[in-house]
Amino acid sequence: MEYTNRFDISSIKNKESWASIAADTIIDAHPDTDIYTTAAGISPSGVVHFGNFRDIVTAHLVREALKEKGKSARLIFSWDNFDRYRKVPSGVPELFSEHIGKPLSKIPDPVGSCHTSYAEHFQAPFVEAMEKLGIEIEYRNQTELHESGVYDDAIFHALKERKKIADILLSFMTDKAKGEKGINSNEYKEKYYPIAVYSRFTGKDITKILHYDGDTSVTYLCVETGKEDTVDLSKDHIAKLAWKPDWAMRWKYENVHFEPGGHDHASPGGSYDASSVITREIFNYVAPVFIEYKFVGIQGLGSKMSGSKGNAVSPLELLEIYEPDVLRWLYFRKSPDQSFELAFNTEIYRQYDEYDSEHTEKKSIPFRQAVGFGQIVQWQEDKLQVILNELELSYSKDSIKKRLPLARNWLTKYNPSEMVALNETVNASFAETLNDAQVQQIRTLHDELLRRENPTVQELEKLVYSIPKSPDLDEAQLKKEQRAFFKNVYNLLIGRDAGPRLGTFLWALEKNKALPLLNITGK
Ligand SMILES: [Zn+2]
Numbered sequence: 001m002e003y004t005n006r007f008d009i010s011s012i013k014n015k016e017s018w019a020s021i022a023a024d025t026i027i028d029a030h031p032d033t034d035i036y037t038t039a040a041g042i043s044p045s046g047v048v049h050f051g052n053f054r055d056i057v058t059a060h061l062v063r064e065a066l067k068e069k070g071k072s073a074r075l076i077f078s079w080d081n082f083d084r085y086r087k088v089p090s091g092v093p094e095l096f097s098e099h100i101g102k103p104l105s106k107i108p109d110p111v112g113s114c115h116t117s118y119a120e121h122f123q124a125p126f127v128e129a130m131e132k133l134g135i136e137i138e139y140r141n142q143t144e145l146h147e148s149g150v151y152d153d154a155i156f157h158a159l160k161e162r163k164k165i166a167d168i169l170l171s172f173m174t175d176k177a178k179g180e181k182g183i184n185s186n187e188y189k190e191k192y193y194p195i196a197v198y199s200r201f202t203g204k205d206i207t208k209i210l211h212y213d214g215d216t217s218v219t220y221l222c223v224e225t226g227k228e229d230t231v232d233l234s235k236d237h238i239a240k241l242a243w244k245p246d247w248a249m250r251w252k253y254e255n256v257h258f259e260p261g262g263h264d265h266a267s268p269g270g271s272y273d274a275s276s277v278i279t280r281e282i283f284n285y286v287a288p289v290f291i292e293y294k295f296v297g298i299q300g301l302g303s304k305m306s307g308s309k310g311n312a313v314s315p316l317e318l319l320e321i322y323e324p325d326v327l328r329w330l331y332f333r334k335s336p337d338q339s340f341e342l343a344f345n346t347e348i349y350r351q352y353d354e355y356d357s358e359h360t361e362k363k364s365i366p367f368r369q370a371v372g373f374g375q376i377v378q379w380q381e382d383k384l385q386v387i388l389n390e391l392e393l394s395y396s397k398d399s400i401k402k403r404l405p406l407a408r409n410w411l412t413k414y415n416p417s418e419m420v421a422l423n424e425t426v427n428a429s430f431a432e433t434l435n436d437a438q439v440q441q442i443r444t445l446h447d448e449l450l451r452r453e454n455p456t457v458q459e460l461e462k463l464v465y466s467i468p469k470s471p472d473l474d475e476a477q478l479k480k481e482q483r484a485f486f487k488n489v490y491n492l493l494i495g496r497d498a499g500p501r502l503g504t505f506l507w508a509l510e511k512n513k514a515l516p517l518l519n520i521t522g523k
Contacts, residue, residue, distance in 0.1 A: 003276040005029065007291045015335040023065035026257050026289050036071050038063045038258040039251075039288070041078030041140075044104055044119045046089035047312035048126040050342060051262070051296050057331045058260035058293050060135055075137055076254055081105040081119035082142040082240050084196065084205050091312070101204030103240075105143040119143075129315035133324050140254070147237045152216075154249045154283070155233065158194045158241055159212050161282050165245055166192035168277050172269045193218075194245045198238040201225045205240075244271050248279035248287075256288045260336060266292035293336035300345025300414070318342060320409040323402055326355045344414045364399035370407035375420055376500045376508040379408045387504055390457035422509070423495050423517055430491045431520040439520060441467050441485050442492065446518040449506065461503030464489075492517050 007022050026036060038059040042052050059075050066073035081104045088096045092110045099107040099118070107118035115121040130137055145151060158165060166189040173183065193209040199222040211219040216234040221227075233239050241249055250256070265271045276287035298313060318327055321344065330351065334340050343351060352367035365388075377383035381404060388395060411419055434442070444467050452459070468481040490499045493514065499505060506514065 001280075003280050003287060004273055005276070005287050005289045006272075007289050009291060009335060009337045012335075015338070018335040019061040019065040020068070022062050022258065022289065022291065023069055023071075026062070026066065027069065027071065029286070029289065030257055033257070034072060035255075036063075036066045036073040036258070037254055037256050038066075038073065038075050039078065039254060039256040040075070040259065041080055043080040043083040044122040044126075045083070045086060046092065046122060047314050048122050049312045049314055050298065050318055052126075053129075053315045054293050054296050054331065054336075055260060055262070056130070056135060056137070058291060058336050059258065061332065062258050062260075062291075075135075076140055076256075077137045078140040078142060078250070079119065079123055080142050081117075081123070082146050085118070089312070101202075101206045103143060103198060103203075105141075106198075106203055125314050125316040129319055132319055133315070133328055146240060149234065149237060151241075151249065151253065152234050152237075154253065155195060155239060155241060156216060158245050158249065158282060159218075160214065162192055162194055162212070163189050165194050165278060165282060168281060169244065169274060171277075172274050194242050195239045196242060197231070198240075199224070200229055200231065200236070200238065201227055244274045245278050245282070247271060248275040248283055248285075251275070251279050251288055252283040252285035258289045258291075260291045260293050262293060263295075266290070291336050294339040296331075297339065297341035299341050299343050299347060313342075321348065321406050321414065323406065325359075326352060329355055329358075344410075346415075346418075348410065362399060363394070363396040365393075365395040365403055367403060367407060367410075369393075370400070370403040371411050371418075372500050373504065374404050374407045375411060376505050378508075379404055383508065387457055387508070391461075391504070420494050420496075420499055420505075422493060422513055426517055426520060427492050427495060428520075430488075430495075434488060434520075438485075438488055442488060442518055442520055445489065446515060449511065449515060449518070455507065457504050457507045459503075460507045461501075464502045464506070489518070492520070 007025055009018055009022075012018050012021055027033075030036070040055040040059040042048055042055065056075070056077060059077075063073045063075045083104055085096075085100050085102050085104055085107055087100065088094060096107070096110060096118075104119040105117050109115045109121045110118055111121060115124055127139070169192075170178075170183075170185050170188060173181075177183075178185070193212065195209070195218075196205040197207045197209065197218065197220045198205050199207050199220070201222045202224050204224065206223045208221045208223060209218055210221055210228065217230055217232045218239070219228060219230040222229060231238065240246065251259070261272055272287075272290050279285045279287050301313070315327070322330070322342075330340065330342065341347075346368075349366070349368040349371075352364075356362070356364050356366065373384055373387055377387065381400060384400065384404065385397075388400075431439070445464070448463055448467075449455075455463075464486070465482060468485045469478065470481075473481060486502050487497050489502060490496050493499070493505075493509075
């Protein structure tokens with residue numbers, strides 16, 4: 001019998017239609033359905049990051065495709081916060097290792113008291129980002145669901161069928177794997193229980209089930225305290241199904257028709273395959289249609305940062321540099337079998353430009369200009385507007401309002417080395433390298449700036465190009481002279497060979513800070 005329901009995306013020629021074809025597959029498999037359910041989920045064991053966002057996007061796009069076909073459809077997202085705490089991720093104090101083995105919802109906030117629990121600390125920013133991105137989600141809090149008792153019947157059913165589940169799990173183990181782990185099939189089957197119990201003494205699942213009474217009670221050993229305890233699980237909701245039976249059980253509980261997964265769940269013989277058999281054989285449910293989605297990468301995050309954060313960038317952090325519309329567009333345009341990268345470096349200029357070229361009606365300010373002009377006007381919107389007007393660049397006010405703060409974050413938080421800062425004193429060592437003619441050009445600029453009261457941007461743009469002019473230069477020579485002159489001015493002002501558009505830059509600078517830097521006399 002075919003248990004799984006993998007969607008073969010590689011056979012689709014027109015990749016843009018993948019979600020529509022997936023929706024057709026789901027409708028064919030379940031023709032008489034009132035509400036179609038697409039699902040995604042995550043254990044909030046650390047930063048819920050940009051890769052997890054692809055899980056939601058994949059389920060979201062299929063939900064939207066179902067709706068386009070006139071069907072009712074929902075997206076449920078499971079916070080698997082009743083899962084055990086496995087390890088302390090980077091960015092969390094090492095002393096949190098004392099909580100390993102507890103449910104994520106029963107551990108304190110890792111930072112302080114900003115949230116009610118460890119899980120909530122990582123869930124909240126993700127929820128906030130999804131709201132900003134306008135993605136409608138029905139959340140499922142697994143701790144609340146377990147404690148409400150809605151899973152009781154399914155958990156007891158799994159306990160009664162424990163040997164059958166053990167057989168299914170054994171069927172996915174090779175003899176080699178069994179040998180390496182020292183698993184004897186008969187022994188494994190006798191001792192297997194599909195649940196973990198959180199000890200009533202320690203709150204941790206470092207426990208061993210000793211007996212199940214065939215009804216609602218189990219006896220377990222709390223390994224850390226050495227105590228034995230018999231608990232009625234219909235009264236004390238301290239048990240949770242192991243991952244594979246748990247996934248299988250929840251597909252049935254929520255009527256899931258579609259769920260995507262990353263490589264770890266998708267691999268042959270992995271959790272999707274095993275849960276598909278369990279859901280059919282134990283829970284009498286047909287496995288949802290499944291798509292594996294590929295990796296989302298990130299570039300330009302300095303090694304210092306990625307080291308301390310383990311590249312765990314949350315969607316909320318991405319929204320510090322990406323407009324929500326642009327971030328959605330980056331994720332939505334790729335089919336799940338295509339990987340792509342997000343960018344904290346100048347690659348982001350290209351991504352914004354590409355988005356803008358497909359959305360010309362928005363008349364958005366190019367992101368590189370928001371960065372370049374933004375920093376020379378100290379991120380003041382009104383001053384930026386003056387520059388744009390004078391340079392006859394017309395962009396929508398809305399785009400300027402949106403992109404200026406994003407450009408500022410991008411530059412100051414993630415690319416401070418690209419920031420322009422005025423030299424504090426005269427760059428004397430550089431000035432000494434200039435010949436008399438070059439010094440004279442700088443002096444001309446200095447005197448012209450001193451003389452003009454309130455020059456316009458246009459005036460100064462004209463001025464800087466006119467200073468190197470001379471009747472005996474042809475066009476190519478003049479360009480060369482201008483480039484050399486600009487380079488000299490930048491070195492005197494900011495100690496670099498290049499910088500923001502020069503006339504505009506000079507217009508935005510405070511005269512009393514800039515002029516002394518240009519006040520040189522040569523050798
Ligand atoms: Zn918190």
